Amino acid sequence: MKKLLSVHLIVFGAGVIFVAVAADFLGLGGHPKMGTRQILLAIAGFAVLLIGKYKLDWRRMVADSSPPVSWRQLLIMAAWFGLLTGFLEFLVRELFVKIIFNLNPHLFWMITLANLILFTIIGLILLPVRRWPKVVSLRITTFIFILLGCLAPLLNFPQIDIWARVLLAVGLAVQLSRLVAAHSNGFHTFVRRTLPWMLILAVGGSSVGIYESSTLSENRTLAKLPPAMPSAPNVLLLVLDTVRAQNLSLYGYHRPTTPRLEQFAKTGILFERALSTSPWTLPAHATMFTGRFTHELFPEGQTPLDATVPLRDEYPTLAEILSEHGYATAGFVANLGYCAAAYGLSRGFARYEDYMPSLELLLGSSALAVKLVRQYRELTEKQNVIDHRKRAEDVNNSFLHWLSRREGRPFFAFLNYYDAHDPYLPPYPFELKFGSKKPEDAQIAHGRKYKSHEIQELQDVYDSCIAYIDHEIGSLLDKLQEQGVLECTVVIITSDHGEQFGEHGLMYHGNSLYSQLLHVPLLISFSKNLPAGKRIRQPVSLRDLPNTVVDLVGIDDITRFPGSSLARHWVDARASANGEVETHFAEVFVGGETPNWFQESWPVYKGSMQSLVREGYHYIRYGDGNEELFDFENDPKEEHDRADSEGDRAMLKLMRAALETALALSQEN
Ligand SMILES: [Zn+2]
Numbered sequence: 001m002k003k004l005l006s007v008h009l010i011v012f013g014a015g016v017i018f019v020a021v022a023a024d025f026l027g028l029g030g031h032p033k034m035g036t037r038q039i040l041l042a043i044a045g046f047a048v049l050l051i052g053k054y055k056l057d058w059r060r061m062v063a064d065s066s067p068p069v070s071w072r073q074l075l076i077m078a079a080w081f082g083l084l085t086g087f088l089e090f091l092v093r094e095l096f097v098k099i100i101f102n103l104n105p106h107l108f109w110m111i112t113l114a115n116l117i118l119f120t121i122i123g124l125i126l127l128p129v130r131r132w133p134k135v136v137s138l139r140i141t142t143f144i145f146i147l148l149g150c151l152a153p154l155l156n157f158p159q160i161d162i163w164a165r166v167l168l169a170v171g172l173a174v175q176l177s178r179l180v181a182a183h184s185n186g187f188h189t190f191v192r193r194t195l196p197w198m199l200i201l202a203v204g205g206s207s208v209g210i211y212e213s214s215t216l217s218e219n220r221t222l223a224k225l226p227p228a229m230p231s232a233p234n235v236l237l238l239v240l241d242t243v244r245a246q247n248l249s250l251y252g253y254h255r256p257t258t259p260r261l262e263q264f265a266k267t268g269i270l271f272e273r274a275l276s277t278s279p280w281t282l283p284a285h286a287t288m289f290t291g292r293f294t295h296e297l298f299p300e301g302q303t304p305l306d307a308t309v310p311l312r313d314e315y316p317t318l319a320e321i322l323s324e325h326g327y328a329t330a331g332f333v334a335n336l337g338y339c340a341a342a343y344g345l346s347r348g349f350a351r352y353e354d355y356m357p358s359l360e361l362l363l364g365s366s367a368l369a370v371k372l373v374r375q376y377r378e379l380t381e382k383q384n385v386i387d388h389r390k391r392a393e394d395v396n397n398s399f400l401h402w403l404s405r406r407e408g409r410p411f412f413a414f415l416n417y418y419d420a421h422d423p424y425l426p427p428y429p430f431e432l433k434f435g436s437k438k439p440e441d442a443q444i445a446h447g448r449k450y451k452s453h454e455i456q457e458l459q460d461v462y463d464s465c466i467a468y469i470d471h472e473i474g475s476l477l478d479k480l481q482e483q484g485v486l487e488c489t490v491v492i493i494t495s496d497h498g499e500q501f502g503e504h505g506l507m508y509h510g511n512s513l514y515s516q517l518l519h520v521p522l523l524i525s526f527s528k529n530l531p532a533g534k535r536i537r538q539p540v541s542l543r544d545l546p547n548t549v550v551d552l553v554g555i556d557d558i559t560r561f562p563g564s565s566l567a568r569h570w571v572d573a574r575a576s577a578n579g580e581v582e583t584h585f586a587e588v589f590v591g592g593e594t595p596n597w598f599q600e601s602w603p604v605y606k607g608s609m610q611s612l613v614r615e616g617y618h619y620i621r622y623g624d625g626n627e628e629l630f631d632f633e634n635d636p637k638e639e640h641d642r643a644d645s646e647g648d649r650a651m652l653k654l655m656r657a658a659l660e661t662a663l664a665l666s667q668e669n
Contacts, residue, residue: 015170016045018147019163069130069138073188078123079116080191081145083198085152086112089367092153104340104355105213107365109206114366115152116202119145142180147173148368155367213353215405218330221350222409228326232410233526233553234489235322236480237545239288239414240469241281241335242421242509244498245274245519246636247463255434257466260474261493261523266533268491268525269570273539273632275613276497277586279517280510281338284496284542285345285416289317291546291561294589295608295663316560318546319348319412325555328409332398334390334418349414353398356390391427392417392472400479410488410553417472419465420499422508426464433467435460444508447599455502462499487527490552494542495520503637510588511602513611513620515630515638518586524566526552536569539613539632541584584613585662590623612659617648619655627652 019041069077090111122144129136150169157165180187211217245251248258250265251272278284283294290297292315319329330351333339339354346352355361363369395415403411419426423443426433439457450458473493480486498517500506509517522540524530529552544563551565587610598605607623618632629645629652630638642648 011174013045015174016041019045019166019170069136069141071127071130073138074126074130074141075120075123076192076195077141077145077188078119080195080198081149082116082119083112083195083202085119085149085368086115086202086366087198088149088153089115089156092156097156104342105209106355106357106361108209109202110357110362110365112202112206114362114369117362118366118369118372119148122148138184139177139181143173143177146176146180150176152366152368155371215351218351222328225323225409226326228410229554231554232325232327233529234410234485235327235412235549235553236489236491237288237412237414237549238473238491238493239285239416240420240466240493240495240521241339241416241418242497242499243466243469243495243521244516245495245521246498246516247459247466248521250521250523255463257434257463258470260470260477261521263474264477264491264493264525265523267527268523268530268532269534269536271522271524271536271540271566271569273537273613274494274520274522275518275539275541275584275586276495276520277541277543279497279513279586279588281335281496282343282345283589285339288494288496288542288545289319289345289347290315291543291563293543293585294587298589317348318549318561319414321348321546321550321555321557321560322412322553323348323350325553326409327412328406329412330399330402331414331416332395332402333414333416334392334395335416335421336390336418339416351402353402356394356398389418389425392419392469396472396476400476403483403485412549416496417469419469420462422458422499424458424461424465426461426468430464430468430471432460433464435464446508446597447601450502450507452502455507458507459501462501490524490526490549492545492549493521493523494545505601506603511599511604513586513588513603513609515618515632515636518611518613519636524548524552531570534570538569538582539584540566540569541586543585581615583658583662585659586611586613610659610663612655612662614655614658615651617651617655619652619659621656621659627656629655 090108093107093111126136126141126144130141147169150172151166154160154165154169247253247255248261249256250258250261250270276284277287278294283298286297287293297315319331323329329349330353331339331346331349332353333345336354339345341352341354346354363373395417399413399415403413423441424439425442432438435457437457437460439454439461442458442461444458477486477491480489497509498515498520499509500512500514500516503516504512504514506512506514520542522542541563544566546561547563548566550557550561551567587608588604589608590604594605594607603609603620603622605623606626609620609622611618611620613619613632616631616633618630618638620628620630622628627643628638628641629643629648630640631642643652
């Protein structure tokens with residue numbers, strides 16, 4: 001009895017010390033240095049351990065109950081526990097952790113491999129130490145593996161206090177390793193026998209995900225398509241995520257952020273006042289692909305194009321229509337937040353590259369590895385050891401690689417660049433292209449009051465990011481030119497929405513309908529088939545993009561998309577540009593409850609908002625019925641609200657009626 005008590009005390013003491021030390025080492029405590037809490041905890045652990053030690057001879061206990069571990073045994077255990085932890089973590093993520101990353105086909109193999117590698121590394125570290133069985137015996141090794149195996153799935157629940165999770169893992173590990181020690185021989189035979197089966201399961205499960213994103217699967221899809229028209233041109237859609245028009249030198253900005261786009265604009269048509277239909281990524285892209293507005297696509301939930309949801313597949317996507325006409329379609333996206341295939345934007349694409357396997361992503365898939373690497377980052381002050389960000393260069397390379405092995409069909413390629421989205425981290429040599437000091441934190445903190453010099457620093461790096469994307473787009477266009485691809489390609493360059501830098505007291509996007517968010521770049525070029533260097537002053541909406549594309553590539557069936565082709569602005573024969581009043585609708589739609597991260601100071605906090613641009617005015621209606629009216633022609637930054645101005649009363653009335661008409665029209669279609 002006395003002996004048992006001592007063992008308990010020693011194990012408990014050691015556990016407490018482990019928690020105190022490991023919490024820091026693994027970054028679990030969230031403090032870069034050992035805090036008072038952990039020091040006190042470690043002292044308490046030592047005290048308990050000493051009490052236990054004096055009750056029993058430690059050396060005898062280890063020698064009695066725990067034989068030394070052989071190197072073979074150690075590595076087999078490392079692999080077995082690594083795979084098991086991978087499977088467990090995968091199940092936990094699939095069943096309980098609702099994050100979009102979990103819906104990527106690479107998750108299973110990455111999570112399994114990451115844990116396998118991690119446990120093997122730990123096994124290798126223990127290898128030389130096993131010469132001293134008093135330090136690393138079979139029993140202690142088993143305890144370490146079980147502890148990490150219990151900790152890994154638990155780390156996926158940030159809502160539970162970290163100390164509770166660690167203590168739970170320690171408790172589970174103590175009990176389980178005791179159970180294993182009681183049936184030591186049987187357990188190790190079981191491990192040896194099941195390891196091959198676990199390997200088969202790991203490889204089998206991994207191949208499913210790898211096939212889904214493989215060329216094999218893409219070729220099968222393409223083989224089923226009809227042949228394309230002989231002269232059908234390619235379509236290249238470049239979306240610069242979060243890039244507002246007013247920060248581009250292409251639109252007269254004082255900094256030379258976009259020299260390459262300026263050069264390219266000379267070959268095609270520049271729309272000076274292009275408007276997005278939504279201030280955030282997902283609905284803005286969904287509209288560009290379908291011509292449908294947010295409220296049509298988002299009755300609830302956040303998968304607007306998910307064809308498995310009844311009614312949603314009634315709205316065809318551009319990729320689907322072009323596929324039906326024999327196009328090879330592919331998407332290469334860097335915004336993994338909302339452009340990931342799981343959100344439905346991949347609908348109709350034969351190939352869709354979102355999460356690309358990389359060492360960072362591999363590490364990022366395992367919660368244990370994330371904790372270890374985060375701590376490593378803090379220790380070495382290295383930034384972005386785990387940064388899922390795909391650079392514009394990566395997006396272009398993926399696209400060019402795909403292009404190099406594509407044959408026989410015209411293509412529709414959609415590229416999304418995420419470099420100008422916060423945190424603004426322009427890569428070398430663009431880090432300080434503009435401004436002289438990097439912001440302390442390049443990520444926008446919701447609810448924080450920014451001082452004007454802080455906003456300037458953020459805008460400096462934002463501009464530098466835009467310059468980087470411009471440079472990369474320039475290189476891409478050069479390569480396409482060299483390959484002779486450009487002359488038979490419709491190139492569309494635009495953005496999904498802009499960004500706010502303190503205007504109206506707002507930062508970020510998705511939270512209002514001001515011009516900083518809706519006014520986006522739009523440039524269309526199609527070699528000699530379109531007028532070169534033309535600038536269109538009338539406002540246009542990205543809603544008309546799908547219709548414009550099918551019109552430009554010569555597909556007759558343009559009734560599949562609502563809206564109308566933008567060709568009305570450059571083809572004289574098309575009447576609508578002459579005199580007809582155009583209305584451009586935008587909205588930010590809050591389906592169901594207001595998300596908990598919404599700030600009270602945000603306009604969208606009051607509920608779904610709508611906006612109209614018409615006859616030189618911009619009208620905004622808030623969720624609570626409040627209204628704003630801006631002179632779209634003469635007040636591009638929207639600094640003077642005219643909703644209360646006597647002279648604009650008639651316009652306000654007209655806008656209200658026009659808004660009702662616009663909403664009713666889209667419901668009818
Ligand atoms: Zn976006």
